[in-house]
Amino acid sequence: MLPSRRVFTLTALTAGLLMGCTQQQGVPSLNADRPGQVAQRYDSVVSVPLQSGDTPGGLTNSLGGEVLAWNETDCVTAGTESCFALLGMNGAHGAAAQRVQTLSAQRGRTVYMESNRDVFSGGGTLTATMGGSRGTWAGGDFLAWTGGSRGTWAGGVYNVVPENSQNWRKIRLEQAHKMAPNLGLGITVAVIDTGVDLRHSAFQGSLSDPSTWRDFYAADNVPQEEGTLGVGGYGHGTNVAGIVLQVAPKAKIMPLRVLGPDGSGDVATVASAIDWATAKGARIINLSLGSDENSKVVQEAVARATAKNVLVVSSAGNANQNQITYPAAIATLKELNSNSLSVGSVDLNDLKSSFSNYASELELVAPGENVFAPAPGELLAAWSGTSQAAPMVTGGLALALGQTLSVSLNDVTKKLAENAFDVYNNGANQAYKDKLGVKGRLDLVEFLNSTIKY
Structure with missing residues (x-):
């Protein structure tokens, strides 16, 4: 269950802006009759390695269900492990499992089935926070604030969203912006989440080309947040995308919607979004979502992305447990080519957040409490969770990739973890020793010093 959260309206916003901001050129129309649209959903998803002679009709005849994904375009260049189909199935699980077993036996391949519906949620249990009293979106988008006449930083205060100044000082963002002056230019970040408020003035000029957008939850090309503010996951993706852009203001956000208004989503949609982001040119994928159980379907999608040098x-x-959710828990697997990273949360004293999961597999932590960012409807809102810590790290990676690297791409996430601030120093976090990352909390200055050329 996602608790309520407080939002803050804009003091300087005009009535015209409240009626709706100017859309990016080419942005799909946001139809008033769209809310509530949901694609066909399935109880189970089946992954089938494709073999010569397979056809969509043949597989549906053998297994039933509906083909959700069919990928044979990369078979020659990427190997046969990239040839696969995903099928959605409803009905009796036992009967479907028998058909899967029969197909595996007939063709000598490993076909597997797993639960699909509502397996993922927006980062687990999110905590609502409040603080601050004003918004600043009327000053323009993130790009305009950074490159325009209004200074981003003044006296250690982050003028874009002053309420975040302490968080940004903690990770040394002001110095990082000076060290990486491209500010993530040319880097596309896929935010796979509840969607984004595409109308929000904070994002105008900061989204990828609309041809790269997709709403997998509603099966259309308009990944617009839907819901009621303060209920469920509504606003989660908008917040996450806004955090990325505060850290890397010249990056582009590719909005991909996989979670519904309640913050939950299906295995097939998450996997499909990862593959989509990879195919459409994302350099980094942010997954502020998770599941208590591993999904092999999603794991294989992450592996395909990292094999193509996409950072995940x-x-x-957020259950305060000695285990981390998936796919974060698989980030250290060798088959992910060191291009995947797991992120937990600490407070401004570098103590583990009360909600954050922890584990020996966890690679990094970042501030994840009271993080302000855009909210649907020209608002500003604060959220807390590992969902907010992850996009800080994502933004830091975008800063590095926007510059000339001094290390190989496969070393970048390793350098980020190794050059973190030591959260175990002087006996701190002893109850979680070696379970809050290799060293601990994100330090952008040390990270950039170790990864970019000057």
Whole structure:
């Protein structure tokens, strides 16, 4: 259950802006009759390695269900492990499992089935926070604030969203912006989440080309947040995308919607979004979502992305447990080519957040409490969770990739973890020793010093 959260209206916003901001050129129309649209959903998803002679009709005849994904375009260049189909199935699980077993035996391949519906949620249990009293979106988008006449930083205060100044000082963002002056220019970040408020003035000029957008939850090309503010996951994706852009203001956000208004989503949609982001040119994928159980379907999608040098950042979950959620828990697997990273949360004293999961597999933590960012409807809102820590890391990676690297891409996430601030120093976090990352909390200055050329 996601608790309520407080939002803050804009003091300087005009009535015209409240009626709706100017859309990016080419942005799909946001139809008034769209809310509530949901694609066909399935109880189970089946993954089938494709073999010569397979056809969509043949597989549906053998297994039933509906083909959700069919990928045979990369078979020659990427190997046969990239040839696969995903099928959605409803009905009796036992009967479907028998058909899967029969197909595996007939063709000598490993076909597997797993639960699909509502397996993932927006980063686990999110905590609502409040603080601050004003918004600043009327000053323009993140790009305009950074490159325009209004200074981003003044006296250690982050003028874009002053309420975040302490968080940004903690990770040394002001110095990082000076060290990486491209500010993430040319880097596309896929935010796979509840969607984004595409109308929000904070994002105008900061989204990827609309041809790269997709709403997998509603099966259309308009990944617009839907819901009621303060209920469920509504606003989660908008917040996450806004955090990325505060850290890397010249990056582009590719909005991909996989979670519904309640903050939950299906295995097939998450996997499909990862593959989509990879195919459409994302350099980094942010997954502020998770599941208590591993999904092989999603794991294989992450592996396909990292094999193509896409960096994948996943939140660790918010249940205060000695285990982290998936896909964060698989980030250290060798088959992910060191291009995946798991992120937990600490407070401004570098103590583990009360909600954050922890584990020996966890690679990094970042501030994840009271993080302000855009909210649907020209608002500003604060959220807390490992979901908020992850996009800080994602933004830091975008800063590095926007510059000339001094290390190989496969070393970048390793350098980020190794050059963190030591949260175990002087006996701190002793109850979680070696379970809050290799060293601990994100330090952008040390990270950039170790990864970019000057």
